[in-house]
Amino acid sequence: MRVALTYNLRREVKVGDNLPDDFYAECDGIETIEAVKNAILECHETAVMVEADEDAYEKLRALRPDIVFNMAEGLWGESREAQLPAMLEMLRIPYTGSSPLSLGLCLNKARAKEVLSHYGVPNSRFIVSDNPDFCFADRSRSNENFFPFPMIVKPLFEGSSKGIKNDSFVTCPAELETKVRSIVREYSQPALIEEYLSGREFTVALMGNGKTLKVLPIVEINYASLPAGVNHIYSYEAKWIFDRPDNPLDIFNCPAVLGEALKNEIEKTAMDAFGALSLRDWCRIDIRLDCKGAPNVIELNPLPGILADPKENSCFPKAARAAGLTFGGLVNGVIDAARVRYGL
Numbered sequence: 001m002r003v004a005l006t007y008n009l010r011r012e013v014k015v016g017d018n019l020p021d022d023f024y025a026e027c028d029g030i031e032t033i034e035a036v037k038n039a040i041l042e043c044h045e046t047a048v049m050v051e052a053d054e055d056a057y058e059k060l061r062a063l064r065p066d067i068v069f070n071m072a073e074g075l076w077g078e079s080r081e082a083q084l085p086a087m088l089e090m091l092r093i094p095y096t097g098s099s100p101l102s103l104g105l106c107l108n109k110a111r112a113k114e115v116l117s118h119y120g121v122p123n124s125r126f127i128v129s130d131n132p133d134f135c136f137a138d139r140s141r142s143n144e145n146f147f148p149f150p151m152i153v154k155p156l157f158e159g160s161s162k163g164i165k166n167d168s169f170v171t172c173p174a175e176l177e178t179k180v181r182s183i184v185r186e187y188s189q190p191a192l193i194e195e196y197l198s199g200r201e202f203t204v205a206l207m208g209n210g211k212t213l214k215v216l217p218i219v220e221i222n223y224a225s226l227p228a229g230v231n232h233i234y235s236y237e238a239k240w241i242f243d244r245p246d247n248p249l250d251i252f253n254c255p256a257v258l259g260e261a262l263k264n265e266i267e268k269t270a271m272d273a274f275g276a277l278s279l280r281d282w283c284r285i286d287i288r289l290d291c292k293g294a295p296n297v298i299e300l301n302p303l304p305g306i307l308a309d310p311k312e313n314s315c316f317p318k319a320a321r322a323a324g325l326t327f328g329g330l331v332n333g334v335i336d337a338a339r340v341r342y343g344l
């Protein structure tokens with residue numbers, strides 16, 4: 001098949017760009033894009049690279065590939081992950097992964113949680129605030145949404161731990177207010193304030209659709225590998241500063257050591273979440289146990305990061321390797337799931 005690969009290339013933020021330092025954190029490095037291209041070429045005739053920039057629509061219109069492997073995160077706006085798939089639908093070109101609607105919903109973590117709750121998939125209580133002067137903790141005593149400290153405060157629609165630093169774990173009204181203020185200022189968006197889930201954390205990679213949906217071996221986040229004294233969250237520092245390719249953290253255990261009952265419960269929660277958001281082909285779902293040991297969904301990643309180098313910490317490829325899949329097997333498995341869906 002003639003395959004095209006759509007992506008957004010990670011760039012350096014320059015002085016004067018007026019962008020947060022981590023603006024491009026969700027985009028892919030050239031080595032990842034080339035690894036995906038080579039993986040596609042293991043099974044297909046062509047793998048044309050198309051950067052998801054302002055010319056993408058015209059490029060795809062001229063190219064008319066048989067299918068697109070989409071990993072474009074988009075750069076601008078609250079529904080940025082939906083933009084490229086929306087163009088492909090307009091051009092009637094088949095593509096891997098979820099629809100614009102599902103991608104837009106998952107990027108807005110509060111909207112995703114509302115859908116999860118509608119379908120009875122457990123997730124933590126939350127409030128959205130774009131007003132740093134509103135001290136939620138003081139007012140909330142009469143609020144039915146009241147939940148106690150500690151809380152987690154993060155940007156409403158970011159990924160790759162952007163804006164989720166060690167100070168996202170807040171223990172008092174003053175810390176809460178400071179963090180809400182910094183998110184609104186730095187990321188120009190509301191803050192999502194959540195009840196803190198204090199138990200073990202997992203991330204679950206899924207591939208396929210419907211009856212052929214497969215859960216890959218579960219990854220556990222190993223907090224014991226973090227420097228002493230830092231909060232037990234998989235923060236920006238944990239992802240990008242403490243963990244370096246030249247000095248990797250032992251941050252993932254895969255397959256996670258789990259009793260049969262808990263493993264089944266986590267897998268069911270992940271599959272229910274996949275169904276609730278009408279996801280397609282692949283997704284990585286973050287799950288954490290609450291204080292009673294029940295799995296709760298933190299968030300869904302329908303465009304999961306995939307670093308090809310096994311020396312780098314990347315959950316989806318790690319889970320795929322534990323299931324006996326190579327990097328090529330992962331990429332082409334996602335394309336095959338989409339082909340079956342389209343009858344190609």
Ligand SMILES: Nc1ncnc2c1ncn2[C@@H]1O[C@H](COP(=O)(O)OP(=O)(O)O)[C@@H](O)[C@H]1O
Binds near residue numbers: 162194196198232233
């Ligand atoms: N409600 C929560 N309770 C406990 N930890 C949380 C909660 N929300 C987020 N975290 C921690 O912060 C990390 C990053 O949050 P997440 O929403 O997954 O952001 P990202 O989209 O950047 O991956 C999680 O992996 C988890 O460690």
Ligand SMILES: [Mg+2]
Binds near residue numbers: 286299
């Ligand atoms: Mg996450």
